[in-house]
Amino acid sequence: MRTWTTIAVLAAALASGCHRNPPQGEQPAHGAAPAPPASSVTGQPDDGQWLMASKDYANTRYSGLGEITTSNVKDLKLAWSFSTGVLRGQEAAPLVVNGTMYIVTPYPNILYALDLTKPGAPLKWSFKPKPSAAAQGVACCDVVNRGAAYADGKVVFNTLDNHTVAVDATTGEQVWNATLGDINRGETLTMAPLIVKDKVLVGNSGGEMGIRGWVTALNLKDGSQVWRAYHTGPDKDVLIGPQFKPFYASDRGTDLGVSSWPPDQWKIGGAGMWGWISYDPELDLIFYGTANPGPWNPELRPGDNKWACTVFARRPDTGEAVWAYQYNPHDLFDHDSINEHLVLDLQINGQMRKVLVHPERNGHMYVFDRQSGEVLSAKPFAFTNTATGVDLKTGRLQYVEEKKPSTGKVVRYICPAEPGAKDWQPSAYSPRTGLLYFGHQNICEDMEGLEVSYIEGTPYVGANVKMYAGPGGHRGEFKAWDPVNGTIAWSIKEQFPVWSGTVVTAGDVAFYGTMDGWFKAVHARTGDVLWQFKVGSGIIGQPITYKGPDGKQYVAVLSGVGGWPGAIVSGNLDPKDPTAALGFVNAMSDLPAYTTKGGTLYVFSL
Amino acid sequence: MRTELVLIAAMAVAVCGCKRETRTFRESPPASMASDVAVSDLHPGGGNPPARSISPYEQNAWALNEGKRLFSAYNCSGCHANGGGGMGPALIDDEWSYGHEADQIYRTILEGRPNGMPAWRGKIPDAQIWQLAAYIRSMSGLAPKDAAPSRSDHMNGPPPENAAPRMIPKNAGTPPAAER
Numbered sequence: 001m002r003t004w005t006t007i008a009v010l011a012a013a014l015a016s017g018c019h020r021n022p023p024q025g026e027q028p029a030h031g032a033a034p035a036p037p038a039s040s041v042t043g044q045p046d047d048g049q050w051l052m053a054s055k056d057y058a059n060t061r062y063s064g065l066g067e068i069t070t071s072n073v074k075d076l077k078l079a080w081s082f083s084t085g086v087l088r089g090q091e092a093a094p095l096v097v098n099g100t101m102y103i104v105t106p107y108p109n110i111l112y113a114l115d116l117t118k119p120g121a122p123l124k125w126s127f128k129p130k131p132s133a134a135a136q137g138v139a140c141c142d143v144v145n146r147g148a149a150y151a152d153g154k155v156v157f158n159t160l161d162n163h164t165v166a167v168d169a170t171t172g173e174q175v176w177n178a179t180l181g182d183i184n185r186g187e188t189l190t191m192a193p194l195i196v197k198d199k200v201l202v203g204n205s206g207g208e209m210g211i212r213g214w215v216t217a218l219n220l221k222d223g224s225q226v227w228r229a230y231h232t233g234p235d236k237d238v239l240i241g242p243q244f245k246p247f248y249a250s251d252r253g254t255d256l257g258v259s260s261w262p263p264d265q266w267k268i269g270g271a272g273m274w275g276w277i278s279y280d281p282e283l284d285l286i287f288y289g290t291a292n293p294g295p296w297n298p299e300l301r302p303g304d305n306k307w308a309c310t311v312f313a314r315r316p317d318t319g320e321a322v323w324a325y326q327y328n329p330h331d332l333f334d335h336d337s338i339n340e341h342l343v344l345d346l347q348i349n350g351q352m353r354k355v356l357v358h359p360e361r362n363g364h365m366y367v368f369d370r371q372s373g374e375v376l377s378a379k380p381f382a383f384t385n386t387a388t389g390v391d392l393k394t395g396r397l398q399y400v401e402e403k404k405p406s407t408g409k410v411v412r413y414i415c416p417a418e419p420g421a422k423d424w425q426p427s428a429y430s431p432r433t434g435l436l437y438f439g440h441q442n443i444c445e446d447m448e449g450l451e452v453s454y455i456e457g458t459p460y461v462g463a464n465v466k467m468y469a470g471p472g473g474h475r476g477e478f479k480a481w482d483p484v485n486g487t488i489a490w491s492i493k494e495q496f497p498v499w500s501g502t503v504v505t506a507g508d509v510a511f512y513g514t515m516d517g518w519f520k521a522v523h524a525r526t527g528d529v530l531w532q533f534k535v536g537s538g539i540i541g542q543p544i545t546y547k548g549p550d551g552k553q554y555v556a557v558l559s560g561v562g563g564w565p566g567a568i569v570s571g572n573l574d575p576k577d578p579t580a581a582l583g584f585v586n587a588m589s590d591l592p593a594y595t596t597k598g599g600t601l602y603v604f605s606l
Numbered sequence: 607m608r609t610e611l612v613l614i615a616a617m618a619v620a621v622c623g624c625k626r627e628t629r630t631f632r633e634s635p636p637a638s639m640a641s642d643v644a645v646s647d648l649h650p651g652g653g654n655p656p657a658r659s660i661s662p663y664e665q666n667a668w669a670l671n672e673g674k675r676l677f678s679a680y681n682c683s684g685c686h687a688n689g690g691g692g693m694g695p696a697l698i699d700d701e702w703s704y705g706h707e708a709d710q711i712y713r714t715i716l717e718g719r720p721n722g723m724p725a726w727r728g729k730i731p732d733a734q735i736w737q738l739a740a741y742i743r744s745m746s747g748l749a750p751k752d753a754a755p756s757r758s759d760h761m762n763g764p765p766p767e768n769a770a771p772r773m774i775p776k777n778a779g780t781p782p783a784a785e786r
Contacts, residue, residue, distance in 0.1 A: 133720045133721045133722070134718075134720065134721070134722050135722070136693075136721045136722040137685060137693055137694060137721065137722015137723060137724065138693065138722065139693060139722075140692075140693060208684075410761045446761065448760055448761040450678070450760065452681070452684075453679055453680070453681060455680065455681050457724065458680075458681040458684055458685065458724065459681050459684025459685055459693065460681075460684070461684055464688075464760055464761040464763065466761065466762075567692065571691060571692070571695070572691070572695065572696065572699075572701070573687075573690050573691040573692065573696050574689070574690040574691060574696035574698050574699045574764075575690065576689075576690060576698055576699075576764045576765070576771075577687055577688050577689050577690025577691075577696070577698060577763050577764040578690075578762070578763065578764075579687045579688050579690065579761070579763045580687040580688075580689075580690025580691050580692055580696065581687065581690075581691070581692045582687070582692055585687075585690055
């Protein structure tokens with residue numbers, strides 16, 4: 001009963017576009033907890049908090065704070081720092097709620113609460129979920145965690161060994177702990193949950209381990225499961241029913257999640273969800289993309305392999321699919337589609353359209369009509385020689401035949417490589433400049449398909465890969481993209497892949513970090529680097545900005561190299577083997593000369 | 607006198623050659639070898655670590671090649687790549703968490719290790735575990751060069767095992783969790 005009242009009130013609040021959440025149940029000490037803004041693009045004042053990794057439901061990572069500007073950012077100074085005590089890749093976004101900052105570490109997934117009201121932000125409490133150490137063996141690309149989410153007095157996050165945990169934001173006591181998967185089936189959890197209304201949305205990782213992918217909704221109140229949508233298998237498991245109306249014919253049919261695979265292969269076909277979910281409260285739809293099918297060697301799984309590499313629009317209350325679109329039918333290169341889908345309203349061909357913008361691993365920037373699932377445009381934002389584009393009539397990606405991997409044959413100069421032109425590292429959109437900002441990589445590869453045995457709980461990859469820098473020799477870029485015209489506004493070349501997230505502010509400053517440890521502030525309109533600071537270890541985390549209890553604007557980022565490209569450092573890998581870390585080590589063999597392991601939060605202010 | 611010397615030399619060669627070329631059709635793994643498998647350099651009360659005998663598989667080309675084949679077939683390569691590591695640690699380097707001796711590696715494979723190395727007991731036959739252990743040593747140049755595999759049938763990874771630089775093993779590996 002209470003829940004229903006809460007939902008009703010919440011829904012009403014969201015519908016009216018109201019920014020503040022009415023008091024509800026357990027209130028933290030510092031007064032009313034604001035509800036996540038539906039979209040910062042609405043132009044309402046920013047409350048200066050950071051309640052979810054993506055900042056808002058629209059996944060814009062845009063902050064309305066404007067104290068730090070293009071003219072004064074040069075005076076940015078270190079305010080304080082905090083050691084996480086963990087030396088693996090730090091991919092998480094800190095949260096800031098009611099004068100407290102929350103950080104989740106990589107495995108062993110410690111949750112820290114720091115008191116922002118006191119000088120130096122001392123530790124309030126820490127929560128140690130003590131995940132099974134064995135989980136480290138089945139985490140494909142370092143033992144990362146991408147952050148927590150806050151709602152209703154709870155901080156909710158995932159542990160590597162498949163638990164979703166809700167912790168009381170004030171006391172640090174566990175409220176509930178739900179088991180969602182099994183490391184012995186190759187599953188892990190690395191994504192940051194998204195809380196929509198009274199539901200916590202979580203997806204699994206393990207596309208390299210022969211998992212069966214899903215997204216699951218849990219009750220925020222007690223962690224009980226509300227629905228689970230699988231990404232392979234019969235329609236009833238995928239939650240495809242009468243509401244399902246995909247735009248393109250190739251996504252229509254019965255039980256495609258079975259028939260687009262060799263017999264029974266869908267049971268171990270991958271297609272997890274370890275990236276970003278966005279939400280449009282007005283259409284009441286969540287949007288997310290599914291991960292790669294397994295094994296990597298595409299010859300071992302003839303067919304379209306649905307619903308891997310697919311964007312789903314679903315009802316958050318029931319999970320029911322409303323539309324879907326498969327970016328990479330019969331994926332050839334591990335091109336997961338888990339990257340963010342930004343919910344934006346843009347002027348397209350002179351008309352205001354409700355769109356979804358998605359920088360896809362295959363190197364194309366997709367703009368959808370988010371109501372119908374129609375692809376309005378798909379322009380390449382990076383170098384690709386593996387596809388010639390997207391046929392907008394059929395929606396199909398046009399693969400280049402001679403780049404298709406095959407068993408026992410080495411196909412050379414595949415661009416973009418397995419991590420794609422852009423991986424999980426989330427972009428930011430500024431309504432002031434109309435530009436999308438993101439880091440990405442410029443990496444190509446040679447790939448050889450292999451036979452592979454399926455042994456539950458062990459890798460299921462079937463490929464030898466060797467990556468190297470793409471054309472130009474730089475391995476990364478930080479880019480500003482005009483999603484309306486489909487053009488590059490400006491771009492900064494970086495030596496290493498830019499594996500960090502981005503935040504852009506009302507002061508027209510965009511922040512990102514590099515794998516050799518520079519935290520940079522750039523002019524959002526021109527791309528000029530205005531300020532930079534050398535942190536202890538390479539940055540692959542998500543920068544955020546917030547208003548402190550003292551009214552000042554702060555910028556925070558976790559330093560600590562790792563992740564897939566940084567595994568050579570965080571996992572002590574040996575560059576004598578170019579195929580180490582699924583082939584990324586070949587492209588990163590010089591990284592150990594530029595950075596060492598770390599795990600420190602840096603917070604800056606004027 | 608000269609002839610005798612030549613004969614002795616020839617016999618010596620033959621004996622070594624035999625080990626390299628031997629094929630047994632019923633494997634009898636050196637079970638006794640796995641009884642004393644310390645993984646610490648500390649031996650209270652003084653004294654040296656127990657003397658070790660060399661696994662017969664290590665001098666045998668066929669066994670080493672079998673080890674190489676099994677390393678892919680059991681998906682060891684999925685976690686350890688072609689020795690450089692990934693989800694699991696590098697095996698071609700000089701750092702060992704749980705020991706580089708054949709019996710220690712045998713234990714590692716049989717019982718698993720806490721930070722994500724699966725326990726293969728009951729899944730891989732004993733003789734194959736010994737073949738794997740021998741092959742793993744060859745990856746860092748610890749097996750005789752004349753017996754170690756000389757090529758891979760696949761895209762170039764690290765140098766072939768018989769050309770692998772001989773690493774001086776150190777019990778210096780930091781298991782991931784130690785970095786907490």
